[in-house]
Amino acid sequence: MRMLLADQDQSWKEEVVTKESWLQGPLKASCLYGQLPKLQDRDLTLYQSNAILRHLGRSLGLSGKDHREAALLDMVNDGVEDLRCKYVMLLYTNYEAGKEEYLKAIPGYLKPFEMLLSQNKGARAFIVGNQISFADYNLLDLLLIDQVLDPSCLDSLPLLSAYVSRLSARPKLKAFLASP
Known part of the structure; x- marks a missing residue:
């Protein structure tokens, strides 16, 4: 995801989650599947690496010509x-x-x-x-x-x-x- 965003000259804000903060629980509990990554794209919240990757592909025209x-x-x-x-x-x-x-x-x-x-x-x-x-x-x-x-x-x-x-x-x- 980061390679795609960087290569396509897109900006993003990355929030690094420490093991300690993850283990404390509130963030993990707030994640749909109890895991990261999470992408917030305006009013759309996505979890799962490949869902995020495909969304970025569609959004940036990187999903094939047909x-x-x-x-x-x-x-x-x-x-x-x-x-x-x-x-x-x-x-x-x-x-x-x-x-x-x-x-x-x-x-x-x-x-x-x-x-x-x-x-x-x-x-x-x-x-x-x-x-x-x-x-x-x-x-x-x-x-x-x-x-x-x-x-x-x-x-x-x-x-x-x-x-x-x-x-x-x-x-x-x-x-x-x-x-x-």
């Missing part, structure tokens, strides 16, 4: 979330014992995204269509996380590797990624 692209972007985003669930399970259940297996499986997990890139403008564009989308930001976030685990995880996936480089070089996104 129904076909919008459907493909939803598919890609759901695929990203399936993979993110595997990552989260690794982190919270079996990190030390499961990290090596997860890293070995990454190329297979990412192969569908490599294939989608290959089918879109010779892999010189975005994951779907010819403009960046909410799904591109979500996929980029996950790929950057995987590269933290293993900087060489994209070595066998040249299109995804080039995709990460290309998106990360967008001036506003590059500045955001370099910021604290």
Whole structure:
């Protein structure tokens, strides 16, 4: 969400919640699902990362040029979330014992995204269509996380590797990624 907002030159106010204030309870109790993130956009309050991401995509014209692209972007985003669930399970259940297996499986997990890139403008564009989308930001976030685990995880996936480089070089996104 932050990458999308920064790259699209949108301003936002971020309220950092400390563990102590969260555990005190009033904020948690006020959240619809008892969890963050929360987005307040004028009179609309949203919870759930992907609902927020899709809302921002629709609001900023980053949801595809037509129904076909919008459907493909939803598919890609759901695929990203399936993979993110595997990552989260690794982190919270079996990190030390499961990290090596997860890293070995990454190329297979990412192969569908490599294939989608290959089918879109010779892999010189975005994951779907010819403009960046909410799904591109979500996929980029996950790929950057995987590269933290293993900087060489994209070595066998040249299109995804080039995709990460290309998106990360967008001036506003590059500045955001370099910021604290």
